[in-house]
Amino acid sequence: MGRADVLVIGAGINGLLTALELREAGAAVRVLDRGPAGRGASWAGGGILSPLHPWRYPDAVTALARWSQARWPALAAQLREASGVDPEWWRCGLLVLGLDGDERMAARGWCARHGLAALDADALPVPERARCLAGEVLEPEALWLPDIAQVRNPRLVRALRGATLAAGVELAEGRAAEALEVRGGRVQGVRTAAGREEAGAVLVTAGAWSAGLFPPGLRAPRVEPVRGQMLAWPPGAAALATIVLRGGHYLIPRRDGRILCGSTVERAGLDAATTEAGRAELARAAAALCPALGRAAPDAHWAGLRPAAPGGVPYIGPHPDAEGLFLNVGQYRNGVVLAPASARLAADCLLGRAPTLDPAPYAFDAPRPAEVDSV
Ligand SMILES: Cc1cc2nc3c(=O)[nH]c(=O)nc-3n(C[C@H](O)[C@H](O)[C@H](O)COP(=O)(O)OP(=O)(O)OC[C@H]3O[C@@H](n4cnc5c(N)ncnc54)[C@H](O)[C@@H]3O)c2cc1C
Structure with a gap:
């Protein structure tokens, strides 16, 4: 492969959708997953396109949810057309x-x-x-x-996989990242069992496994x-x-x-x-x-x-201690509904574009509720 502009670790909904956003903006993107794409939480979830009791959540979650809910119908149609798989978006209430x-x-x-x-x-x-x-x-x-609408998770992840491949994203399945490599305050790439993968930027979207990728000395997100x-x-x-x-x-x-x-x-x-x-x-x-x-x-x-992540408020944006390292993790119970806005914002940060939403609440060091289950 050629050296990717962005190496994405984890092919769940957050990794695949951010990869698609980056590719659509012209970036060369390579996604690694240690298993088949889309067999983590994104496959297992219920696909409800709303936080369960939305009024109980912090504003930071609501902002991502409302932007995403407006985007979902067009996104579902786009994925269906690009992949031939219908994610079954359905406004069932x-x-x-x-x-x-x-x-x-x-x-x-x-x-x-x-x-x-x-x-x-x-x-x-x-x-x-x-x-x-x-x-x-x-x-x-x-x-x-x-x-309130829903999508059908196994079909959604198949549609996403198809759409990202059709867009020209490189997908390496069965390839686990072992650890991030950071030198001189800059991310160099990741170590895998098959050797090192290098890229200009690395995006961590490894869901519940994300914290394990951070070597000693590099602060991990609280996920x-x-x-x-x-x-x-x-x-x-x-x-x-x-x-x-x-x-x-x-x-x-x-x-x-x-x-x-x-x-x-x-x-x-x-x-x-x-x-x-x-x-x-x-x-x-x-x-x-x-x-x-x-x-x-x-x-x-x-x-x-x-x-x-604490309070279900994800980490989206750059890592403050390693140049070129970015995160999009921690959506907890709402990773499917929040994915369109999370992916767009993560891509904005990586590409240096004007952010679609205020990124401050999702910053690495932003104040978050003390507990995971604050709602
Ligand atoms: C039972 C259940 C019900 C849910 N219901 C809903 C709901 O109704 N609505 C909603 O919005 N959300 C729901 N969720 C939450 C939602 O599914 C998650 O928040 C979301 O799927 C997280 O997506 P992700 O891409 O961050 O993580 P994941 O989908 O878990 O993807 C992470 C990927 O990273 C890969 N990976 C891990 N480690 C490595 C490594 N070292 N190297 C390479 N790859 C690696 C994994 O193999 C995986 O494919 C539910 C979750 C569950 C479990």
Whole structure:
């Protein structure tokens, strides 16, 4: 290969989409992934294109989410055309249950301020959309967000892979980066088992594994793995045409009738195994929301590792101690919805363009909430 302008480490949604942005701007881009592209969190997630209770998040997350939500329909169409794979963007809406009166009022105020439709569930075609619910739809505090959309993760990552290759991005799968190489305050490239890879700039998008790439003496971002398990039922198990959220659990209908239930939130290090306890938690939550799911057998169970920065506020931009080194990591539970804005902003920083959004909240040393789960 020729020497890339930018070497991207990690081919999840953040790596692939930033690579696409850079390539579209004319850069020579090479992406490394230690496995096949797009088999990390980006494959495992639910694809809900909104933070779960968006009003609970810091403004820094909201800014990325709102920009991204406006971009998603065109991006999904672009990826479908470029790759021939439909990521199934679908404005199915989100029904939020379990709010108390105060939170519901605060949520409606937040939605009004941010231009997001929020309606009473009983004013809408929710019963037909959510036929399987256990009478929950009558809950007076239910809030219906009709404009929330979803994508289907495995198809999304296939579409992204196809689109980046079609655009001329070089993709090296099965090639793990072992450590960043930094000398004299400048990144030189990365070390791999097959030798050193050099580039003018290096972008870290290795998700939950990112911190492990930083050698002693180079500050790593505070990104930790948080495991999430999902359970799914085949088409026909129940009738649902909107996402339903109660507390930390949700049901997601896919267009073909599959229903997913997510998700667990577990500290298990870098272990992405499923567990019986996780299965039981999700089966219970699904049956409580939709009794028909309690009577049907799930046909898939998987897990992924979310890259969690404190408060879910990602690191996007240059590393302050190593020239040429950039990051786009830490989106935690919202990496899919936030990806378009994250990738655009990361590309702006790498290319020295005027930033699309104020980059200050995502800077390496920006103040972040003390805890990962601050929301
Ligand atoms: C169960 C679950 C449900 C979720 N639901 C949603 C949701 O509904 N909506 C939403 O917006 N977000 C959701 N998320 C979060 C979202 O999936 C993640 O935030 C997002 O996918 C992170 O993308 P990424 O590209 O940063 O990381 P990843 O997709 O994990 O990609 C990182 C890549 O880096 C590669 N890599 C790691 N180490 C190395 C190395 N040393 N060398 C080379 N390559 C390396 C990995 O193989 C991987 O392909 C969910 C996550 C989970 C687990």
